[in-house]
Amino acid sequence: xxxxxxxxxxxxxxxxxxxYNDLGNIILSQGTEIAEKHLDYFRKHGIYFVYIEExxxxxxxxRYKNAMAHKLKDLNHAYGEVLSQFxxxxxxxxxxxxxxxxxxxxxxxxxxxxxxxSDNDILGSMRVIALDENYHFTHAVNVAMLSAMICKWLNLDxxxxxxxxxxxLLHDVGKAQVSQTLLFKSDDLEAEEFEQxxxxxxxxxxxxxxxxxxxxxxxxxxxxHHERSDGSGYPSGLxxxxxxYFARIVAVADVFDAxxxxxxxxxxxxxxxxxxxxxxxxxxxxxxxxSEVFLSNIAAFFVNNRVRLSDGREGEVxxxxxYALNRPLVKVSNAFIDLSTxxxxxxxxxxx
Numbered sequence: 001x002x003x004x005x006x007x008x009x010x011x012x013x014x015x016x017x018x019x020y021n022d023l024g025n026i027i028l029s030q031g032t033e034i035a036e037k038h039l040d041y042f043r044k045h046g047i048y049f050v051y052i053e054e055x056x057x058x059x060x061x062x063r064y065k066n067a068m069a070h071k072l073k074d075l076n077h078a079y080g081e082v083l084s085q086f087x088x089x090x091x092x093x094x095x096x097x098x099x100x101x102x103x104x105x106x107x108x109x110x111x112x113x114x115x116x117x118s119d120n121d122i123l124g125s126m127r128v129i130a131l132d133e134n135y136h137f138t139h140a141v142n143v144a145m146l147s148a149m150i151c152k153w154l155n156l157d158x159x160x161x162x163x164x165x166x167x168x169l170l171h172d173v174g175k176a177q178v179s180q181t182l183l184f185k186s187d188d189l190e191a192e193e194f195e196q197x198x199x200x201x202x203x204x205x206x207x208x209x210x211x212x213x214x215x216x217x218x219x220x221x222x223x224x225h226h227e228r229s230d231g232s233g234y235p236s237g238l239x240x241x242x243x244x245y246f247a248r249i250v251a252v253a254d255v256f257d258a259x260x261x262x263x264x265x266x267x268x269x270x271x272x273x274x275x276x277x278x279x280x281x282x283x284x285x286x287x288x289x290x291s292e293v294f295l296s297n298i299a300a301f302f303v304n305n306r307v308r309l310s311d312g313r314e315g316e317v318x319x320x321x322x323y324a325l326n327r328p329l330v331k332v333s334n335a336f337i338d339l340s341t342x343x344x345x346x347x348x349x350x351x352x
Contacts, residue, residue, distance in 0.1 A: 003049050006042045009034050017051040018318075027336060029318040031304075037334070071118065078112040083141050086169060090137065093207055094176040102213040106166055112141075113148045113165050135263050136175060136183065142261070144168035146253035147246075150290060153297045167221035167246040168253055170214075174204025174222070186265030198234050201226055221246040225254060228285035248287040252278065252294050255286065270307075272347040275299060275326040299325040306351040309337075314351065 012033055019028040028038065034052075042050070085105045092100050147168035151161040175183060178200050182193055189197060205223035208214045224247035227233035229240045243251075259277060260268040269277070275295055282291035299320045307330060308314050315332035327339035327346070339345060 003051050005049055006039060006047065009039060009050070009052070011035060014053045015050060016053045019047065019050060021045075029316075029331060071115065075112070075115045078108070078115050079141060081108045082112045082144070082169070083137055086140055087137055090140075090173060090176050093173050093204075096207075098207050098211055100211070100213075102166070102211070105169070106162070109144060109165055109169060110162055112145070113162060116145055116148060117152060117161075135261060136172065139257055139261060140169050140172060142257045143171060143250060143253045146257060146294075147249050149297070150249050150253060150294050153293050154290070163215060163217055164221075164246050164249050166215070167218045167225075168250050170204070170208070170218060170222055171225045171250050171254060172200060172204070174200035174202065174207065177203045177207070184264065198226070202235050217244065217246055220244040221250050223247075225250045227251070229287060230284045232285065243287075248290055252286050252290050255281065256294070256298075270347050270349050271298075271302060272307075272326045272328070272350070279326070295325055296322065299328075302328070302350065307347045308349040308351055310346050310348050 015028060015030055015032045015034070018030050021027050032038070042048075082105070085108050089100060089102075089105055092098075144165040145168070148161050148165040151164045156164075178197060182189070182197060185193070201223055205219055208222065209219055221244060223235065224238060224243050227236065227238040227243040227247060228251075229243075231237045231239040233243075255278060256274055260271055260274050262268045278286060278291055278295060282288040302317050303320060305317050306314060307317055309330065309332070313332050315330040315337065317328045318331045318336070319329035321328060321338075321340045324340040330337045330339060330347070337345065339347070
C-alpha cells in the first residue's frame with residue numbers, strides 16, 4: 001500500500017483505503033478500481049492523494065483467498081462429519097435409545113469449532129456449506145457454531161466454548177419425540193399443537209438426564225433454552241438470571257438461525273431484519289448483554305456483502321453503523337445510500 005497523487009493514478013488501480021467525505025461518510029470503498037469518473041470526482045472535490053494497492057498487496061490478498069479456500073474446505077468437511085453424527089444420535093433418541101456415549105460426537109464437534117475459530121468467518125463458512133439437509137439437523141449444527149462464536153466474543157475460555165457448542169447442538173433433540181407432521185406443518189399451529197411442540201425441551205431433558213456422558217450444564221440448556229427474561233418462556237417461566245447461562249446463549253443463537261434459515265414452507269428473513277428482531281427481543285425476552293455482544297460482532301461480517309434492497313436494486317454493504325446495525329451504508333452503482341437516514345428503503349435479502 002502506498003500513497004499516490006491523483007496525477008499519478010492509472011485506470012484500473014485499486015484503492016487500498018476507504019475515502020471519506022467531510023461528514024465522515026464513505027464515498028469510495030477499499031478495493032474500488034479507479035475509473036475516469038473517479039479522477040473527475042477527485043479533482044472536483046479537492047482530493048489530491050489516495051492510497052492504492054501495490055503488487056505485494058495483491059499477492060498477499062490472493063494468498064489469503066487461497067488459504068481461506070482451504071480453511072472453508074476443512075470446515076465443510078468437519079461440518080458434514082458433525083451433521084452425520086448428530087443425525088445418528090437423533091435417530092437413536094427417536095428410537096428411545098438414550099444410552100449412547102456423547103464423547104464421540106463431542107470430539108467431532110470440537111474439531112469443527114476449532115476450525116471455525118481459526119478463521120472466524122462464521123457467516124461465510126455457513127453459506128458455503130450445502131444445506132440441502134433436513135432443517136432440524138442443520139439448525140442444530142448452526143446453533144452449535146453460533147453459540148461457540150458468542151462465547152468467543154464474550155471472551156470465555158475454550159472449555160466453556162466447547163460446552164456451549166454442545167448445548168447448541170443438542171438443544172432441540174427432544175423434537176425427535178414430537179410428531180413429524182407437527183414439525184413440518186406449514187400452516188400456523190393450533191393452540192393445542194403448540195403446547196405439544198413446547199414439550200420438546202422437556203422431552204430432550206428427560207431422554208438424556210440419566211446419560212452419564214451428558215454434562216448437567218448441557219442438560220439445563222436443553223431444558224431451559226426457551227425461557228425468556230420477562231418470564232414469558234417455557235417450561236418453567238424463569239426470569240432473567242434464573243435461566244442458566246448456556247440456555248441464554250443458546251436462545252440468542254437459536255432465534256437468529258431459526259428466523260434467517262429457509263424452510264420448506266417459509267423463506268427466512270434477511271440477517272438485517274433479524275438484527276432488528278433480536279434487538280427488540282433483548283428488551284423483553286433475550287438476555288440483553290448476550291444479544292448486544294452477538295449483534296455488534298456478527299454485523300461486521302456483512303461488510304462487502306451484496307444485498308438486495310426493497311426497491312429491487314442490488315448493492316454492496318460498505319459500512320455498518322454501530323448505532324443502527326440493521327441499516328448500513330450501501331453502495332448502489334455509483335451512489336451511496338445511508339439506510340440509517342433513508343427509511344424509504346430496507347435490505348430484503350443478503351445475496352452473497
